[in-house]
Amino acid sequence: MLELLFLLLPIAMGYGWFMGRNSIKQKDQSAKQDLSIKYSTGLNYLLSNQQDKAIDYLIEALKVEDDTVEAHFAMANLFRRRGELDRALKVHEYLVRQSHLPSQDKQQAVFELGKDFLSAGLYDRAEKMFTKVLKSKTYGLKALTYLMQIFQSTKDWQQGIALKKVIVKTKDKRLLHTLANFYCELATTALEKDEFIEVLELLENALSYDPNSCRANWLMAQIYENHQQYREASQCYRDIYQQDKDFFPEVIEPMHACYVHQDIEEEFFTFIRKVYEETGSSSALLKYLTYLESRYGVNKAKEFLLSALKRRPTIRGFKHFVKMQMTDSEDNHTSEGLDVIKELISAYLNMRPRYTCHTCGFNSSTHYWSCPSCHGWEQLKPVRGLEGE
Numbered sequence: 001m002l003e004l005l006f007l008l009l010p011i012a013m014g015y016g017w018f019m020g021r022n023s024i025k026q027k028d029q030s031a032k033q034d035l036s037i038k039y040s041t042g043l044n045y046l047l048s049n050q051q052d053k054a055i056d057y058l059i060e061a062l063k064v065e066d067d068t069v070e071a072h073f074a075m076a077n078l079f080r081r082r083g084e085l086d087r088a089l090k091v092h093e094y095l096v097r098q099s100h101l102p103s104q105d106k107q108q109a110v111f112e113l114g115k116d117f118l119s120a121g122l123y124d125r126a127e128k129m130f131t132k133v134l135k136s137k138t139y140g141l142k143a144l145t146y147l148m149q150i151f152q153s154t155k156d157w158q159q160g161i162a163l164k165k166v167i168v169k170t171k172d173k174r175l176l177h178t179l180a181n182f183y184c185e186l187a188t189t190a191l192e193k194d195e196f197i198e199v200l201e202l203l204e205n206a207l208s209y210d211p212n213s214c215r216a217n218w219l220m221a222q223i224y225e226n227h228q229q230y231r232e233a234s235q236c237y238r239d240i241y242q243q244d245k246d247f248f249p250e251v252i253e254p255m256h257a258c259y260v261h262q263d264i265e266e267e268f269f270t271f272i273r274k275v276y277e278e279t280g281s282s283s284a285l286l287k288y289l290t291y292l293e294s295r296y297g298v299n300k301a302k303e304f305l306l307s308a309l310k311r312r313p314t315i316r317g318f319k320h321f322v323k324m325q326m327t328d329s330e331d332n333h334t335s336e337g338l339d340v341i342k343e344l345i346s347a348y349l350n351m352r353p354r355y356t357c358h359t360c361g362f363n364s365s366t367h368y369w370s371c372p373s374c375h376g377w378e379q380l381k382p383v384r385g386l387e388g389e
């Protein structure tokens with residue numbers, strides 16, 4: 001019965017208003033009677049649990065006027081929230097058909113109809129509706145956001161890119177970020193085919209729409225590396241550090257390889273030490289330790305690690321310390337014990353997620369450019385804190 005109450009609320013409001021407004025108009029008497037019959041028939045159907053028939057009558061009874069249109073929207077949105085999409089669609093379609101509605105209400109009806117289609121997974125129809133209201137001041141930006149969501153779901157990157165002029169006009173950072181990632185998707189395919197010029201063009205486009213897209217620089221570094229242009233690739237990695245310090249630990253290894261190819265490892269370790277000092281990243285710390293160990297010996301590296309762990313303890317740092325103790329230990333028994341501890345820490349770390357979404361908190365051991373939970377682009381970054389970076 002509670003469900004019926006919900007359904008009746010907006011209907012009763014609209015009907016009450018309609019009856020009140022018309023009570024003084026004698027000439028509307030017959031129309032009123034007609035609506036009254038439809039209303040009571042609708043209620044009868046509702047009470048006898050024939051909800052689809054009830055809706056037909058109630059929509060008719062609640063004749064769409066400027067003041068009742070809100071009741072229609074409320075009713076349809078209620079249906080959609082309850083997952084009764086066919087009913088929401090029926091009401092919104094009815095509203096769209098009302099030629100006398102003010103343009104603002106009509107735009108709302110088209111926009112809401114788009115949302116119904118989207119919820120029902122009817123992407124082509126939703127796309128049509130959202131495209132219709134793209135120029136609307138109230139619904140344009142929201143419709144554009146939904147359209148990009150649709151193209152993301154259907155992987156129609158080119159269709160999303162076709163909207164670039166509209167997106168640029170909005171100056172909306174999230175949409176520009178999405179657009180840049182659509183270019184990155186195309187660049188990823190081109191990278192697989194090793195199409196050097198095309199990849200660079202696509203990524204330059206991505207960076208022009210979102211200069212903070214570290215994904216674009218990461219892809220650019222890869223194509224440069226594939227073509228042995230290590231100096232350019234190194235610059236891309238340095239740019240990633242400027243763009244997103246949280247993401248940077250991901251590229252430490254390939255960046256190191258680029259510097260080795262150029263025979264300028266010292267420069268790399270100067271940079272990585274700066275990264276460690278500025279961010280406290282455990283990946284940067286571990287990388288720097290390999291340098292200290294090979295250059296100044298294990299004791300110097302251990303000393304550095306101990307002071308680092310005192311300042312900012314991390315499990316990865318501790319695991320490395322145990323490893324160093326093992327190589328240093330001459331006693332087999334102690335070494336075995338340390339090995340067990342090291343394996344235990346490794347098993348623990350393997351169970352922990354390596355990435356977390358900065359938007360919705362989704363955790364994962366695998367990296368995704370688009371979060372599987374909230375679908376936000378470039379939001380999965382290495383976990384920070386005791387168990388992470």
Ligand SMILES: [Zn+2]
Nearest residue numbers: 357360371374
């Ligand atoms: Zn997320």
